[in-house]
Amino acid sequence: MSERMSMGAPIVGIGLGPGDPDLMSVRARTALERADRLAHFCKAGRRGNARTIADAVIGVDPTREIAMVYPVTTEIAVEDPAYAQALAGFYEDCIARLLAEREAGRSVGVLCEGDPFFYGSWMHLWRRLKDRVPVETIPAITAMSGAWTAAGAPITWGDDVLTVLPGTLPAAELARRLRETDAAVVMKLGRNWPKVREALTEAGLGGRAVYVERATMAAERVVPVAEVPDDHVAPYFSLVIVPGDGRRP
Structure with missing residues (x-):
């Protein structure tokens, strides 16, 4: 067992922030340095987004890594029951791997881009772990x-109301x-971009909305939605913001 963390230490979901390592909290950095194992979600054959963010702080050490490879990403529609079934089995497998590490006396940090409790995969592990072993979540x-x-x-x-919407909603519901x-903030663009743009136009917000890609990262891109082509392929790290226009003294 490592001397850096006690055997009774919880499994920790570590929020790494939006992308720029300098925006990571001191608490998150400390957790990265101390954990015996660093688990991260990723696609087959690719390094996970969260692990890439962490690289700038702790470097690459394969002996500490636990890659949790998604069985599906966009191959199956979200509304298809097979999608939920595949992910449920995947999360159970992840839980077994994390518990095995803990039972062997090793501490585990689960890397999470953004905030772990905001559309994060960590939530699905946390829900399965919280009544079985100590767990901790570091916000970001x-x-x-x-x-x-x-x-x-x-x-x-002023009194503006903010709504956060997933782009997976039907166009009429989005509008x-x-x-x-x-x-508003519209997340989960990806293949939903044409539908999201249609909803923004229908709602009369096409001229006010801003498309942001890879915010705080080296390849950051910020452009008015009106200037983004209809056939644009939105990457994972992209969203649309619609700033409020409320009371200003």
């Missing part, structure tokens, strides 16, 4: 916070919710 700056700061666009003024709020 969210991707959307990094995005509206990168865009120089305060998101809420309805966009019309009914003062400010």
